[in-house]
Amino acid sequence: MEEYKxxxxxxGIKPTFQRIKILEYLSRNRTHPTVDMIYTALFKKVPTLSKxxxxxxxxxxxxxxxxxxxxxxxxxxRYEYCTEPHHHFLCRRCGRIIDLDVKCPYxxxxxxxxxxxEQIHGYFKGICKDxxxxxx
Amino acid sequence: MEEYKxxxxxxGIKPTFQRIKILEYLSRNRTHPTVDMIYTALFKKVPTLSKxxxxxxxxxxxxxxxxxxxxxxxxxxRYEYCTEPHHHFLCRRCGRIIDLDVKCPYxxxxxxxxxxxEQIHGYFKGICKDxxxxxx
DNA sequence: ATACAAATTTAAAATCGTTACAAATTTGTA
DNA sequence: TACAAATTTGTAACGATTTTAAATTTGTAT
Numbered sequence: 254m255e256e257y258k259x260x261x262x263x264x265g266i267k268p269t270f271q272r273i274k275i276l277e278y279l280s281r282n283r284t285h286p287t288v289d290m291i292y293t294a295l296f297k298k299v300p301t302l303s304k305x306x307x308x309x310x311x312x313x314x315x316x317x318x319x320x321x322x323x324x325x326x327x328x329x330x331r332y333e334y335c336t337e338p339h340h341h342f343l344c345r346r347c348g349r350i351i352d353l354d355v356k357c358p359y360x361x362x363x364x365x366x367x368x369x370x371e372q373i374h375g376y377f378k379g380i381c382k383d384x385x386x387x388x389x
Numbered sequence: 390m391e392e393y394k395x396x397x398x399x400x401g402i403k404p405t406f407q408r409i410k411i412l413e414y415l416s417r418n419r420t421h422p423t424v425d426m427i428y429t430a431l432f433k434k435v436p437t438l439s440k441x442x443x444x445x446x447x448x449x450x451x452x453x454x455x456x457x458x459x460x461x462x463x464x465x466x467r468y469e470y471c472t473e474p475h476h477h478f479l480c481r482r483c484g485r486i487i488d489l490d491v492k493c494p495y496x497x498x499x500x501x502x503x504x505x506x507e508q509i510h511g512y513f514k515g516i517c518k519d520x521x522x523x524x525x
Numbered sequence: 526a527t528a529c530a531a532a533t534t535t536a537a538a539a540t541c542g543t544t545a546c547a548a549a550t551t552t553g554t555a
Numbered sequence: 556t557a558c559a560a561a562t563t564t565g566t567a568a569c570g571a572t573t574t575t576a577a578a579t580t581t582g583t584a585t
Contacts, residue, residue, distance in 0.1 A: 267581085269533070288571080303535045308572070324460045324512070328543085329571055340495075342504055351504070355495055359476075363513060368478055368487070371515035376460070377499060379507035403552085405562065424542080439564040444543070464572085465542055527585080534579065543569080550563065555556100 264317040274299060275310045276334075279320055285331040285341070285350040325350060325376045340375030346384040353377065400453040410435060411446045412470075415456055421467040421477070421486040461486060461512045476511030482520040489513065 257276045261268040274295055279286070282294075292307045311332055314320040323331040325343050331350060338360070340353040355375070363370045380388075393412045397404040410431055415422070418430070428443045447468055450456040459467040461479050467486060474496070476489040491511070499506045516524075 267532075269580090271534075301535080305536075305573090306534055309534080322463070324463055325510075327458070327460055327466060330463060344504070345507075357511070358494055359491055359511075359513075367518040368480070368513070369516040369521055370513055371481075372513070374461075374510070374512040374514070375493070375495075376510040376512070377495075377504070377506055377508070378510070380505040382503040385505055403561075405551090407563075437564080441544085441565075442563055445563080529584085530582090532579105532581070535577085537575085537577100539574070540572080542571090545568070546566085548564085548566100550561105552561070553559090555558085 266313055266317060271306050272310050279332060279334040285323060285333050287329050287331060342377045344381035344384055346380050349381060351381060402449060402453060407442050408446050415468060415470040421459060421469045423465050423467060478513045480517035480520055481514060482516050485517060487517060
């Protein structure tokens with residue numbers, strides 16, 4: 254709690270209870286949750302929470318580089334606590350998004366390219382290891 | 390017209406007028422259009438066209454490997470005529486999606502990884518060359 | 526403490542892309 | 556020509572996100 258409060262303050266974001274809880278949730282749940290997952294999980298402990306607040310807060314956290322947004326699925330956005338750049342694997346059977354320990358080798362190359370590069374997203378899609386085993 | 394009819398037949402898809410037109414549009418317009426762009430453009434020539442038909446047809450074309458879907462933006466899906474694998478650049482200023490002449494170097498590595506890999510998406514985001522010049 | 530203005534949160538309504546559904550049309554075949 | 560199956564169409568439903576305005580909370584000056 255105090256930890257996330259400090260992070261918000263360091264970014265110049267007013268550390269409200271809702272914001273601290275949302276940032277804390279993302280830091281402790283590295284599952285690339287949807288807005289609804291965040292809302293549903295936190296609503297149990299913060300019954301006055303509004304989904305709009307989740308949207309608003311995520312926007313602020315994004316603008317300040319504290320969370321990243323994944324456009325990996327076709328229906329809704331996924332959020333993750335910002336860490337080292339990495340790629341993602343989406344399983345079309347269980348829907349899970351798995352962090353991959355690979356970085357884009359074009360990062361440096363693109364930096365000196367003709368376009369101004371700001372973000373890189375590497376999305377791999379298929380069937381995850383667990384689902385493969387379960388299906389065998 | 391005949392060309393796309395043949396492609397559909399080769400895939401075992403009944404080559405209806407609408408399907409031919411949609412496939413032809415995607416082949417001739419490598420702009421990664423949205424469903425609405427496809428619909429609006431074709432509606433001028435096919436006034437009976439329904440947006441549902443565009444959705445249905447794109448699903449069929451996808452299932453048969455004739456078009457790919459990009460989840461690069463945060464609001465809607467983008468479609469492209471299926472060609473060699475490549476990456477994409479999204480300009481946040483003009484919204485244009487540019488084909489990049491880079492392939493994923495992890496393709497082979499991931500093929501022998503623990504997950505079953507079916508698709509790779511490389512999305513680069515920032516400001517495109519043209520917008521940079523315009524803003525200078 | 527108290528009052529007030531600004532920021533934040535909330536709930537409800539609106540928006541927009543997509544999907545579901547059922548009726549109308551077209552197609553292929555007997 | 557008739558009929559069944561496939562396709563197309565338009566409408567309604569759905570769900571994620573955004574907009575809006577009112578209610579609440581916060582910080583500050585008094």
